[in-house]
Amino acid sequence: MKRINIKCPYCGSRAYLRPASVVYGDHTDDTGAKLYVCARYPVCDAYVAAHKDTLLPMGTLADRNLRRKRMEAHSALKRLVASGLMTRKQAYRWLQTQFGLPEPEAHIAKFSELRCQKVIDLCRAFSRAQARAA
Ligand SMILES: [Zn+2]
Known part of the structure; x- marks a missing residue:
């Protein structure tokens, strides 16, 4: 290894x-x-x-605030998937597009607080737009 x-x-x-x-x-x-x-x-x-199989880190080291932000971003994304608006795969692809990131970089464990907040805002805006369209 x-x-x-x-x-x-x-x-x-x-x-x-x-x-x-x-x-x-x-x-x-x-x-x-x-x-x-x-x-x-x-x-x-x-x-x-760390990933269980490879033991590679899932992202960058995070302090308490960043960990909280990443958790919030994860739940925002989860809510989006739970609402049936996107599959998990689509949601991550959508994030890639939004941030212009290659697939290996589009993971919340690699995001800064600022980017996590952006994920939360984007998810909210997306849900709101869908609600209006319905
Ligand atoms: Zn340290």
């Missing part, structure tokens, strides 16, 4: 692959989930989930 060096964008320390229980507590030990956690955690509260 390729070793990857990841730096924390907040404090510049290295991030290390660690069991998710380091952050979430022991009850998550059995899941085998892993996170890239800033070496200065918990002083620097930045981490990101």
Whole structure:
């Protein structure tokens, strides 16, 4: 497996692959989930989930505010899909088009707070436009 060096964008320390229980507590030990956690955690509260199969980071390290924003953006997208206006696949393709991003970059785990807010706004505007058209 390729070793990857990841730096924390907040404090510049290295991030290390660690069991998710380091952050979430022991009850998550059995899941085998892993996170890239800033070496200065918990002083620097930045981490990101790793893909289970490849162990590559799902996106960039995020602090509390960014994590909250990413969660909001995810739920906005989920609501859009749940409303039946788009499939999950269509929703991600739509995001790619909106931001002019190639597919590997069009993931909320890679987005900044600003871009996450844009996702939330776009989803709202899309739903509103659909409601008007109906
Ligand atoms: Zn850090």
